[in-house]
Amino acid sequence: MAGIRRFEERIPTSIKMQHVRYQYISTKPLTNMYYNGYGSLKLSALGFGAMRLPVKNGNDAEIDEEEALRLVDEAYKAGINYFDTAWGYHAGNSEIVMGKALKRYPRESFFLSTKFPGYDVSNFGKVEEIFEKQLEKCQTEYFDFYFLHNVTELNIDRYLDDDRYHTFSYLMEQKRKGRIRHLGFSCHGSLETMRRFLEKYGDSMEFGMIQLNYLDYEFQDAREKIGILRSRSIPIWVMEPLRGGLLAKLPEDGMKELEGLRPGVKPVEWAFRFLQSIPDVTMILSGMSEMSQMMENIRVFDRREPLEENEVETLKRIAKGMVSGKIVPCTSCKYCLAHCPKALDIPSFMSHYNETSFTGGGFISAMYIMSLPEDKRPSACVGCGSCEKVCPQGIRISEKIEELDAMTAGTVKAMSGGRRGLRRRDSARTSGPFRKRSEPPLPGMLRDGQGAVRLQDGRGERCSRSCQPRGLPDHDHRYERLHWRRVPGHR
Ligand code: SF4
Numbered sequence: 001m002a003g004i005r006r007f008e009e010r011i012p013t014s015i016k017m018q019h020v021r022y023q024y025i026s027t028k029p030l031t032n033m034y035y036n037g038y039g040s041l042k043l044s045a046l047g048f049g050a051m052r053l054p055v056k057n058g059n060d061a062e063i064d065e066e067e068a069l070r071l072v073d074e075a076y077k078a079g080i081n082y083f084d085t086a087w088g089y090h091a092g093n094s095e096i097v098m099g100k101a102l103k104r105y106p107r108e109s110f111f112l113s114t115k116f117p118g119y120d121v122s123n124f125g126k127v128e129e130i131f132e133k134q135l136e137k138c139q140t141e142y143f144d145f146y147f148l149h150n151v152t153e154l155n156i157d158r159y160l161d162d163d164r165y166h167t168f169s170y171l172m173e174q175k176r177k178g179r180i181r182h183l184g185f186s187c188h189g190s191l192e193t194m195r196r197f198l199e200k201y202g203d204s205m206e207f208g209m210i211q212l213n214y215l216d217y218e219f220q221d222a223r224e225k226i227g228i229l230r231s232r233s234i235p236i237w238v239m240e241p242l243r244g245g246l247l248a249k250l251p252e253d254g255m256k257e258l259e260g261l262r263p264g265v266k267p268v269e270w271a272f273r274f275l276q277s278i279p280d281v282t283m284i285l286s287g288m289s290e291m292s293q294m295m296e297n298i299r300v301f302d303r304r305e306p307l308e309e310n311e312v313e314t315l316k317r318i319a320k321g322m323v324s325g326k327i328v329p330c331t332s333c334k335y336c337l338a339h340c341p342k343a344l345d346i347p348s349f350m351s352h353y354n355e356t357s358f359t360g361g362g363f364i365s366a367m368y369i370m371s372l373p374e375d376k377r378p379s380a381c382v383g384c385g386s387c388e389k390v391c392p393q394g395i396r397i398s399e400k401i402e403e404l405d406a407m408t409a410g411t412v413k414a415m416s417g418g419r420r421g422l423r424r425r426d427s428a429r430t431s432g433p434f435r436k437r438s439e440p441p442l443p444g445m446l447r448d449g450q451g452a453v454r455l456q457d458g459r460g461e462r463c464s465r466s467c468q469p470r471g472l473p474d475h476d477h478r479y480e481r482l483h484w485r486r487v488p489g490h491r
């Protein structure tokens with residue numbers, strides 16, 4: 001690697017967030033890259049994310065190693081000095097491939113990060129075993145950056161219970177030993193979850209990764225999360241800068257508007273320039289899966305070029321247009337909470353409805369739902385409609401909750417481990433009067449279009465809700481809950 005200037009040379013400041021223009025010098029420069037100061041380090045403003053490496057046969061676990069190594073080589077040559085992997089990426093194979101790829105470079109010439117897989121709660125209590133294995137897989141003696149991965153509602157109690165699981169204390173011990181250089185966290189959870197986490201560990205967190213892009217800035221509380229991190233002077237690492245590729249292609253009218261502001265600028269550049277406009281952002285991680293896409297990303301980082309205020313406003317407007325029609329206008333006023341006989345967290349359900357509805361799936365909402373006791377999940381909603389009477393936004397809450405339940409059911413099932421998860425869902429649905437396992441599956445019920453209430457045929461139990469005293473015939477609540485709006489007189 002002769003000719004490549006070392007990236008970790010000292011800069012005369014310890015200010016964590018100072019952006020430093022740093023010229024990449026190589027005998028064969030492919031591009032310039034600008035660097036952000038992080039203490040005494042210089043981190044390439046764009047990091048190589050190894051969560052979407054090229055694969056063979058469409059199999060996520062089967063990384064196309066040759067192509068992945070080629071990507072790493074070109075990224076390194078272009079000045080990227082930060083590489084990010086994780087225990088779970090590519091079914092555990094990302095760490096192995098990244099270990100092989102980076103082994104060919106001097107260890108001090110790049111920064112490597114990986115993560116404790118707290119998204120799977122069965123990993124709590126195994127931090128030592130996992131950490132040792134990670135070092136082995138990555139063929140390294142230390143990690144420059146190490147994350148407590150994916151702090152969410154599902155695992156926050158375990159992360160906080162250090163007396164029992166020793167996750168945090170073990171990792172701090174590794175830091176003292178120099179096997180972790182910097183410790184931080186990533187968070188997909190709510191603001192409240194992030195606050196709880198930082199109340200306990202905030203003083204020890206040296207960086208925090210959030211999902212940030214101009215769409216999530218308002219849509220998924222990213223702006224508030226920036227505020228929380230800023231108040232603690234924690235530098236921001238960004239995940240999903242392009243929202244899983246959604247921001248790489250914008251609606252035609254949006255593009256026309258942007259063209260008027262900066263002719264010839266592509267959607268990807270707009271997305272990255274937006275992030276470059278936020279001074280706390282120190283590292284932007286982008287999953288690299290294809291050479292031309294990667295080079296296009298890299299080119300945007302030849303300079304830091306924050307956007308003008310009117311440009312940011314335009315992007316926000318476009319983002320709003322992209323989500324409108326797919327989301328509900330819940331303002332999280334919480335008026336509905338006191339009216340729910342099941343004490344369900346309706347504002348959170350609405351937020352997750354928006355997330356799932358817009359993305360068409362994903363794991364974030366499924367993880368949230370799994371974190372709830374069964375009687376607090378969307379499936380526990382009985383469709384009574386009390387919440388809707390007080391919702392100032394006029395949201396048809398029970399319908400949306402039902403849709404959220406249907407949209408997340410598959411992922412919840414898969415993440416719960418097949419039948420085990422399905423049984424849990426079944427028992428949630430069939431608790432109380434709904435105990436008939438022989439009934440058709442719920443998705444079928446939604447599709448069959450029969451709509452109206454299915455009259456009881458002697459196998460079910462009597463309706464105990466307000467409709468029954470009003471003289472409606474007995475009926476099966478499962479069907480009724482799904483279609484209650486179409487049952488004349490039912491409330
Ligand atoms: S419709 Fe569902 S969410 Fe609304 S008050 Fe009734 S049980 Fe609660």
Ligand code: SF4
Pocket residue numbers: 329330331332333334335336337346347350390391392393394395397
């Ligand atoms: S009352 Fe409506 S707007 Fe307010 S939190 Fe509940 S669902 Fe959201």
